[in-house]
Amino acid sequence: VDSGEDLLRAITQHQILVIEGETGSGKTTQIPQYLMEDVRLHSRRNEIGCTQPRRVAAMSVAARVAEETGVKLGNEVGYSIRFEDCTSERTVLKYMTDGMLLREFLTEPDLASYSVVIIDEAHERTLHTDILFGLIKDIARFRSDLKVLVASATLDTERFSCFFDDAPVFRIPGRRFPVDIFYTKAPEADYLEACVVSVLQIHVTQAPGDCLVFLTGQEEIEACCEMLQERCRRLGSKIAELVVLPIYANLPSDMQAKIFSPTPPGARKVVVATNIAETSLTIDGIIYVIDPGFCKQKSYNARTGMESLIVTPCSRASANQRAGRAGRVAAGKCFRLYTAWAFKHEMEETTIPEIQRTNLGNVVLLLKSLGINDLIHFDFMDPPPHETLVLALEQLYALGALNHLGELTKMGRRMAELPVDPMLSKMILASEQYKCSEEVLTIAAMLSVNNSIFYRPKDKVVHADNARMNFTVPGGDHLVLLNVYNQSGFSTQWCYENFIQFRSMRRARDVRDQLEGLMERIEVEVVSSLEDSVPIRKVTGYFYHTARLSKGGYKTVKHQQTVYVHPNSSLFEEQPRWLIYHELVFTTKEFMRQVIEIDSGWLLEVAPHYYKSKELEDSSSKKMPRKQGKTKDELG
């Protein structure tokens, strides 16, 4: 940054400032250093906090700034991410994940220990960043000494400025190489085939430089890599060597690492990637980008409480981010496999912010515990759908976290301490009474590790499925997960032999350790039920998501939706009469994932306020009672 003095002047004059700058403009590393050196802003020994959407970014930026300023990482400059606090009493500049700062509001609602808060990569609009916007705007009103910087890429800075009461926008010039963009003349019917043809054309006709292809998921990536390899084999020595490498988040780490090895002389590297290469990792040497213009996006239907993952055209902002990946080391080229007209008229300007596409159970609980009672009127930059808030409130009421006035209960206050979904925190708290907290902690940790524990490579499907069957125990999937956790011993060798994802296991262990560490604070004693699965089944998944067998499928007890047991479930063939599911996902059908068998009588024992014996009668021919429970207005 050339204009450090100007920037400092602007910061002294305004409480909130929006900073617009491309990645590579040095805003993330330089600005906090200017602030640190400036005595006007730093007469008090308060911290400068700088949030990042990703853990690795927080760590690596902190390491770089520590090096540049010649201090030891963790002293004056440090970072704080889940499972890892690398700060000390001397820390002045702290890089952290946005979720971490959000959690800090629970212990320090006015962020008193900070003199400056920087929200970096604001344009990404992560769920946590969006909540921070509302909270920070609010505290800035009474903390006039707090400086707030909102740093974003070029897009949307006007909207940020507008949201923060017309805060001035300070622009920092970027340093990036130009990228030429090419469109197709007509739409492509088969974009996978078009990708393969484009890669080969680049390989044969273009100057040296590696190539990056954006696809939507594992299956597409595998298909594309196979097609490329097959055609290169057929062309044989007529063309130079092409090194084809897949990358996606679920790929085992040793295979991921291959994309970073240098391209052999005379050869060309092609990396076939998901969106992981759009923001999360950067590959050096990319000169060509091929963009078919699609991505998989999560969406959430609050009327049914169901999530789904759908292939959608990506936004113009996302397409531009992808193109930018070609211009990091030299001038590059981006080949878009859609027409210029489609780019202009058919693609959205920006991606829909996450807050509008996700379940908000834990966010609502967090805001309630910060004393924000009227969520409908909370200052969201883009408010979530009304139904999403209503469903979250309904769920929290059912779990006993809110009373009928929508106020936080003592139970809710304890639940908010745990960094997991409300259903999981409720079951952990309930496990105390049923003397099985030891097991329930493990189950909660395993359920909160979203991506699959079971590794199922295409060429070893039979082996993988056999390995998985060996973990089957009576009762349901929660107990299978508990069994896997207890057997694993966290050995890479064991995981490999049993087709278990080691990364997921390590994560489950970290989560479990963290949760166990919080048990004292919420006054839950850690005890084991010793082999008895009944108490575990009474509390796991908790009673909120129940379904009963009903001609060929299941019906949810509270909303009478037709749903099915997922074919990967250990209960797929058993089809028990009553069960509890952890989540609903819509793919080819409405599926319940992670289910456990229960006795309907338990529901009256565990949740008498929520179930009436009439709803639990077993004569399926009988007309179902009308929906009971609280209405929207009562919950407000």
Place this chain on the structure above:
DNA sequence: GAGCACTGC
């Protein structure tokens, strides 16, 4: 009988 983009506390 399915098929899981990416993050984060």
